[in-house]
Amino acid sequence: MRVLITGAGGFLGRGLASALAERPGDLSRLVLTDIALPGQPPAGAQIVTGDLGESDFLDNLLQGGFDLVFHLASLPGAFAETAPDEGYRANLLVSLELARRLAAKRRGARLVFTSSIAVYCDLAGRCVTEHTPTDSVLSYGTHKRMTEIFLADMARRRELGAISLRLPGLVARPPGPSQHGSAFMSLIFHEIAAGRVYRCPVPADASCWWMSRAAAVSALRHAASLGPASLTVLQPPVLHAAIGDVAAAVERFTGRRGLIEWGEDVHLTRLFGAMPPLDAGPAQRLGFRADADLDALARAALAGDCS
Amino acid sequence: MRVLITGAGGFLGRGLASALAERPGDLSRLVLTDIALPGQPPAGAQIVTGDLGESDFLDNLLQGGFDLVFHLASLPGAFAETAPDEGYRANLLVSLELARRLAAKRRGARLVFTSSIAVYCDLAGRCVTEHTPTDSVLSYGTHKRMTEIFLADMARRRELGAISLRLPGLVARPPGPSQHGSAFMSLIFHEIAAGRVYRCPVPADASCWWMSRAAAVSALRHAASLGPASLTVLQPPVLHAAIGDVAAAVERFTGRRGLIEWGEDVHLTRLFGAMPPLDAGPAQRLGFRADADLDALARAALAGDCS
Numbered sequence: 001m002r003v004l005i006t007g008a009g010g011f012l013g014r015g016l017a018s019a020l021a022e023r024p025g026d027l028s029r030l031v032l033t034d035i036a037l038p039g040q041p042p043a044g045a046q047i048v049t050g051d052l053g054e055s056d057f058l059d060n061l062l063q064g065g066f067d068l069v070f071h072l073a074s075l076p077g078a079f080a081e082t083a084p085d086e087g088y089r090a091n092l093l094v095s096l097e098l099a100r101r102l103a104a105k106r107r108g109a110r111l112v113f114t115s116s117i118a119v120y121c122d123l124a125g126r127c128v129t130e131h132t133p134t135d136s137v138l139s140y141g142t143h144k145r146m147t148e149i150f151l152a153d154m155a156r157r158r159e160l161g162a163i164s165l166r167l168p169g170l171v172a173r174p175p176g177p178s179q180h181g182s183a184f185m186s187l188i189f190h191e192i193a194a195g196r197v198y199r200c201p202v203p204a205d206a207s208c209w210w211m212s213r214a215a216a217v218s219a220l221r222h223a224a225s226l227g228p229a230s231l232t233v234l235q236p237p238v239l240h241a242a243i244g245d246v247a248a249a250v251e252r253f254t255g256r257r258g259l260i261e262w263g264e265d266v267h268l269t270r271l272f273g274a275m276p277p278l279d280a281g282p283a284q285r286l287g288f289r290a291d292a293d294l295d296a297l298a299r300a301a302l303a304g305d306c307s
Numbered sequence: 308m309r310v311l312i313t314g315a316g317g318f319l320g321r322g323l324a325s326a327l328a329e330r331p332g333d334l335s336r337l338v339l340t341d342i343a344l345p346g347q348p349p350a351g352a353q354i355v356t357g358d359l360g361e362s363d364f365l366d367n368l369l370q371g372g373f374d375l376v377f378h379l380a381s382l383p384g385a386f387a388e389t390a391p392d393e394g395y396r397a398n399l400l401v402s403l404e405l406a407r408r409l410a411a412k413r414r415g416a417r418l419v420f421t422s423s424i425a426v427y428c429d430l431a432g433r434c435v436t437e438h439t440p441t442d443s444v445l446s447y448g449t450h451k452r453m454t455e456i457f458l459a460d461m462a463r464r465r466e467l468g469a470i471s472l473r474l475p476g477l478v479a480r481p482p483g484p485s486q487h488g489s490a491f492m493s494l495i496f497h498e499i500a501a502g503r504v505y506r507c508p509v510p511a512d513a514s515c516w517w518m519s520r521a522a523a524v525s526a527l528r529h530a531a532s533l534g535p536a537s538l539t540v541l542q543p544p545v546l547h548a549a550i551g552d553v554a555a556a557v558e559r560f561t562g563r564r565g566l567i568e569w570g571e572d573v574h575l576t577r578l579f580g581a582m583p584p585l586d587a588g589p590a591q592r593l594g595f596r597a598d599a600d601l602d603a604l605a606r607a608a609l610a611g612d613c614s
Contacts, residue, residue, distance in 0.1 A: 084464070088407070100395070142460040146453040153449040157391070 002029040004066045006052060006098070007073030009034035011173045012114065015213045016070060016220055017042050033061060034073065052094045058101060065106040068224055071098060071113045077140030079179035084139055091143035096150055103159040111151065112223045115164040115233070117209060117275075119145040137271070152232040163223050164233045168209040169272065170216050172301040182272050185210070188243065189301050192250045192258040201265035204244030206273025211238045212300035215291045222288055237280035237290040239297055243273065249294035253302065309336040311373045313359060313405070314380030316341035318480045319421065322520045323377060323527055324349050340368060341380065359401045365408060372413045375531055378405060378420045384447030386486035391446055398450035403457055410466035418458065419530045422471040422540070424516060424582075426452040444578070459539040470530050471540045475516040476579065477523050479608035489579050492517070495550065496608050499557045499565040508572035511551030513580025518545045519607035522598045529595055544587035544597040546604055550580065556601035560609065 003020065007013045009032075017032050021042030024030070030045045033052070041047050050057040052073055073094065074080075080087030095113070102109050118141030136142045144164075151162035169182030172189035184201050185208055191198035219236045247258045280288070291297040310327065314320045316339075324339050328349030331337070337352045340359070348354050357364040359380055380401065387394030402420070409416050425448030443449045451471075458469035476489030479496035491508050492515055498505035526543045554565045587595070598604040 084466075088403075092403075096395075096399075136460070137463070139460050139464070142456055146456055149449055149453055149456075153443070153446050156444070157446070159391075 001026050001067045002031075002065065003027055004031045004033065004061070004069045006033050006069070006071050007114075008032035009037040010072060012167075012170060012213060012216055012220075013070075013072045014039075015217045016072070017045060019217050019221065021045055029064075031061075031066070052098060053089050055097075058094075058097060062098075062101050062105050066102065066109060067106065068110045069098070069102055069112070070220055070224070071095060071111060074114070074144075075140070076179035076181075077116070077118055077138045078181040080140045080143075081138055087139050087143065091140060092146060095143075095147040099147075099151055099154055099160060099162065103154060107159055108161055110161040110224060111163070112220055113147060113151055113162065113164045114220070115144045115148050115166045116141060117166050117168045117235075118271075119148065119166060148233050155232045162232055163226065165219055165223055166233070166235045167216055167219075168211050168238050170211055170213050171297070172212075181268060184268065185243070185272065186301075188247055188258075188260070189250055189298070192247060192256055192260070193254045193302055195256050195259070197259040197261065199261045199263060200243065201263040202243060202269045202273040203264060204242065204247070204260075204262045206243050206269050207240065207275050208243055208246075208273055209238040209240055209275045209278065210246060210291065210294075210297055211236075212291050212297055214300045214303075215289070219288055222286075226286065231282060231286070234283045234286070234288070235278065235280050236283045236288045238278060239290050239294065240275060240277055241294055246294055246297070249298040250302070252295060253298040308333050308374045309338075309372065310334055311338045311340065311368070311376045313340050313376070313378050314421075315339035316344040317379060319474075319477060319520060319523055319527075320377075320379045321346075322524045323379070324352060326524050326528065328352055336371075338368075338373070359405060360396050362404075365401075365404060369405075369408050369412050373409065373416060374413065375417045376405070376409055376419070377527055377531070378402060378418060381421070381451075382447070383486035383488075384423070384425055384445050385488040387447045387450075388445055394446050394450065398447060399453060402450075402454040406454075406458055406461055406467060406469065410461060414466055416467055417531055418467045418469040419527055420454060420458055420469065420471045421527070422451045422455050422473045423448060424473050424475045424542075425578075426455065426473060455540050462539045468534075469539060470533065472526055472530055473540070473542045474523055474526075475518050475545050475582075477518055477520050478604070479519075488575060491575065492550070492579065493608075495554055495565075495567070496557050496605070499554060499563055499567070500561045500609055502563050502566070504566040504568065506568045506570060507550065508570040509550060509576045509580040510571060511549065511554070511567075511569045513550050513576050514547065514582050515550055515553075515580055516545040516547055516582045516585065517553060517598065517601075517604055518543075519598050519604055521607045521610075522596070526595055529593075533593065538589060538593070541590045541593070541595070542585065542587050543590045543595045545585060546597050546601065547582060547584055548601055553601055553604070556605040557609070559602060560605040 008017050032045050033048045037047050052058050075090045118138050119136055148164040154160045155162045169185050171186045173186040175190045251258050315324050339352050340355045344354050359365050382397045425445050455471040461467045462469045476492050478493045480493040482497045558565050
């Protein structure tokens with residue numbers, strides 16, 4: 001099986017590439033692409049750097065034909081909101097063109113697309129399912145939603161075996177500059193572990209959706225293994241917990257006492273810290289799993305591996 | 308006010324152009340564009356023929372800046388379903404690029420987009436509102452829905468004062484070759500009026516949504532007159548009636564007895580003849596109106612004017 005990962009230089013992409021390289025199964029070819037791929041690639045993987053928005057690059061990349069593509073490449077939501085032209089190209093047009101050209105080369109290929117919980121509208125405490133109205137307050141979520149709809153139509157036409165997974169902000173991304181609005185959800189892990197004072201922008205009772213990179217990698221691989229899906233958009237299960245409770249789990253795992261000053265950022269709380277319960281029944285029945293509990297989340301988030 | 312109509316050579320476009328030219332209000336410039344514009348244009352209108360999918364043509368067209376654009380241009384759904392590449396370009400990319408470039412020239416310009424009831428999924432008898440799940444069974448509806456979402460995001464960003472109206476198949480389109488799956492809804496008017504035998508593809512109790520061109524023109528003009536809308540997607544009210552009842556109204560209006568052989572086309576009945584009731588309350592409260600009744604519909608459909 002010939003497999004392509006776009007956005008392979010990112011946090012999730014690196015984890016997925018490592019996991020595939022470690023347990024290759026029937027993998028005959030693994031191609032990793034991104035603008036840049038720093039560090040050592042996993043053994044056996046082929047690296048192709050370039051801009052998916054360049055038509056010729058995209059054509060050359062897809063030339064050999066792939067049976068399975070994990071399309072992870074995107075610009076982070078907070079950045080895209082300030083750079084609408086770049087967001088339009090990277091988060092919308094690239095996804096549409098990648099899907100079309102993949103299908104033209106290999107009709108019926110499997111495409112696993114990382115959509116985002118940013119597709120949902122203001123949730124106002126409602127329990128969320130795939131059927132929750134989508135009316136994103138970010139262009140990032142708008143483009144993800146448009147791509148979901150586009151891919152579902154391609155699946156209906158049997159051009160691709162496409163499936164979209166709505167992922168939350170994953171933890172714990174490496175510390176450092178971030179264009180992700182949800183960066184605080186990762187930083188709190190690192191800052192407690194390092195014993196540093198952390199000024200968290202949202203209050204302790206801000207209620208977020210949590211998923212480790214390892215759980216996201218498992219979800220992507222599981223999505224790839226499903227037959228041509230009648231369900232083309234899935235909300236994988238995640239943990240739903242107050243950030244204060246997550247901080248307590250990190251304290252238990254690290255044995256360090258958190259030095260946290262809780263903030264009141266209304267915008268970030270609205271986007272990431274006012275998440276209602278989630279009914280991920282359809283995905284659970286298909287075998288998707290969240291991290292087991294907050295202690296498992298803390299362990300996975302700080303372990304840094306994706307096995 | 309500088310106004311542009313795309314798709315101005317089509318059935319709805321010709322009606323809208325005539326209506327605007329007759330009652331120009333504060334119109335200072337009226338530009339009509341389409342691939343071709345047969346017949347005599349309304350007095351005072353400027354004609355620009357070309358392909359909106361050509362980047363240079365689009366830029367030149369928008370150069371002067373418009374305060375209001377009625378974006379009607381699209382490929383019919385039945386045709387787009389058989390020609391996915393053409394549909395993708397004409398029904399999706401053109402709409403996105405038109406909106407982006409219009410906003411770049413004149414931030415906050417008003418854009419009235421003719422979406423379609425094809426955005427809805429299989430309705431299974433449910434009463435329809437704007438909140439009815441959208442999961443189109445046509446690429447045409449998929450592209451319309453993606454454009455609605457895109458325009459709503461541009462409106463949220465205050466780049467455009469965009470509003471999308473979900474129109475049904477309009478009656479009575481001129482007889483002749485049609486790429487519209489809903490062509491039968493127009494043909495039945497003409498065939499009864501002409502006293503010809505008509506083999507209608509759907510049964511007499513097929514339940515459709517009906518709107519005359521005159522009512523659609525009024526809805527477009529009313530949409531243009533609203534202030535920057537909090538509602539960016541509207542389902543205008545329409546008549547909900549069995550096609551047999553519409554045939555009876557045409558008989559009353561024309562004084563002719565219909566010679567109709569009713570068919571059993573399952574596909575067309577599913578797409579157009581299994582429409583449930585509609586709750587268009589939000590649009591009604593904003594002043595949108597359906598045709599008064601089936602007799603008014605028959606009169607408007609066969610009168611051929613849009614005053």
